[in-house]
Amino acid sequence: MKRSFENPLIGDKVYFTKYATEPGSPASIIDVELKPGGGNGLHYHKTFAEHFECLEGELSIQVGKEILRLLPGETATAPAGSLHRFFNASAQPNRFRVTIDPGHPGFENTLKIAYGLASDGHVNKAGMPKKLWHMGTIILLSDTNLPGFFSLIQRPLAWMARRAMADGRFKRELEPYTR
Template sequence: MDITATTLKDLKPRNRRIYNAVQKDAVTFLQHADRTGQSSTRVIVELAVGGGNSLHYHRDFEERFECMQGQLSLQVGKEILTLRAGEKAVAPPGVLHRFFNTTDEVCTFKVELVPGHTGFEQALMIGYGLANDGQTNAQGIPINLQHLAVLVHLSGTVPAGPLGMLLPLFSMIAKGAIRKGVLDQLMQKYGI
């Protein structure tokens, strides 16, 4: 569900590449949800050596992973998978998962969200922009609580552990921040 009236189609061209100076990885947008009737979002991730994310799940979409180059480690539920070029895996909605790179070379992989998710796309752009402006910690997590709450709310992502238990609080903070125009400010600064 779109929270802002501005659509990504109005903000950026197809195949836009964003870079995260903190995490040292990049995402290239191949297909935006608003251009597919919300059927899918597709990106290519260039995952840095030692990079990855923490356990989380998505309520509203599945993530389909396909390794293109290097080796991608993926945890889906309790299973740890190692994908090499051409190999695929799926993280269904509601299933804890994470991806990570334990090798000494960058791993490149495709991710498809089904159905597509404009809020996730927006959260990536904002999160990478905040990181590049020194507004995150060493793990790329926004240091401003309103920014963090807005990103969690937008992305459709539920973190595992203690952060996940704070989801109702994040939702309340995010809704207040959105009413105050925080999302619009972040989209103005990082959406283009």
Template structure:
């Protein structure tokens, strides 16, 4: 069953077309409508790879030593542990599919939580959670690991995510935004 979530702050939309639970963990597929200027910081995923397939517009993918601009019909796969970021540097929305292998319920839940927190006005203007503990829990849940200078925050983020798990903040967020 398809589900669309909307971030009311960033105006981005995500439609889940295949969830990990529906595919025995093999795949997560989502369609994304990303507004101009949108996209996450440089990061990597240890547990899965991401394939980006542009449906309309232009998507820019930045790697450590290269920048790739994808147009409609083009695709690129980011391997596990490969530092990357993606973004919309154009002045028009971009629509693309993301295929995650293997599928990731944690990634799916993290998106629902982030968009739900935005809907509840519990984020900063850039869409990141206002609570540092919630940010750490969501980052851990989604397997998003920062790179470069931001990676120096990793020990603190790991500690905060452990505290968040101990306080059951992860369960509270999932129960509130993912049911």
């Protein structure tokens, strides 16, 4: 099973240390290399918590309104339902581990899909999938929920994703990335 994925557009790398379905704890464990300025937007997950551990460099985590700066060996948790994001505000790359508890195969697959789409040129310059149903699938499978204005478009995107799953587009276009 492939474990390492890179997003050539933004230069981030992920390595699956443990998939949720593998023996041991039911967690998903992912090591991430993040370039300076990299990160994600505010979001939350209803069904799992994310535990972050800085391995190298400096990692910034926002949970709610609080911003934490982690150095190697330091940890932070975004409980299920909490608005959060991670980012690299330093001038150097960083490396961190995120443990998804309980593990979430859908979240694992969305990383593979998103990085695969980027590798194959199916995203715009901002890294967003060119097809709206692709974005809807990523959001739906990963239990990623968006705040504010974006919460208004989340339901139509999820509907598009479900339709693509029903009519076979998901199986043809996105499922191959999950293998």
